[in-house]
Amino acid sequence: MPLFRKLATLATAAEAARRYAKKNPDKAAKYVDQAAQFLDRQTKGKYSGQISGVASKAKSAAGIRPAPGHAAAGNGHGPGASGLGTAPEYRKPSPGAVQP
Numbered sequence: 260m261p262l263f264r265k266l267a268t269l270a271t272a273a274e275a276a277r278r279y280a281k282k283n284p285d286k287a288a289k290y291v292d293q294a295a296q297f298l299d300r301q302t303k304g305k306y307s308g309q310i311s312g313v314a315s316k317a318k319s320a321a322g323i324r325p326a327p328g329h330a331a332a333g334n335g336h337g338p339g340a341s342g343l344g345t346a347p348e349y350r351k352p353s354p355g356a357v358q359p
Contacts, residue, residue: 280321288323 280287295314299307318324 277321280323284323287321288318291317291321291323 291314295310298310302310
């Protein structure tokens with residue numbers, strides 16, 4: 260039963276994190292935003308949309324509302340770089356479209 264024990268430990272850690280986030284929503288939101296910015300820099304902005312989506316889902320799962328002033332200002336790629344969530348949206352090609 261080592262798998263069950265690992266899952267129980269993970270559930271306990273997740274519950275502790277959720278309690279911390281409820282008591283300290285500003286700090287928790289800040290940490291989630293910092294983690295998202297770090298990942299965005301590491302992936303050079305390639306997955307900005309997905310990272311932003313995961314960050315907002317993590318905040319909602321923990322009961323954190325996005326705090327004003329803690330939103331990601333940019334992706335760390337210098338002046339003029341776009342912020343999180345600005346990746347172009349993927350669109351499925353239409354059935355009759357010719358692929359290059």
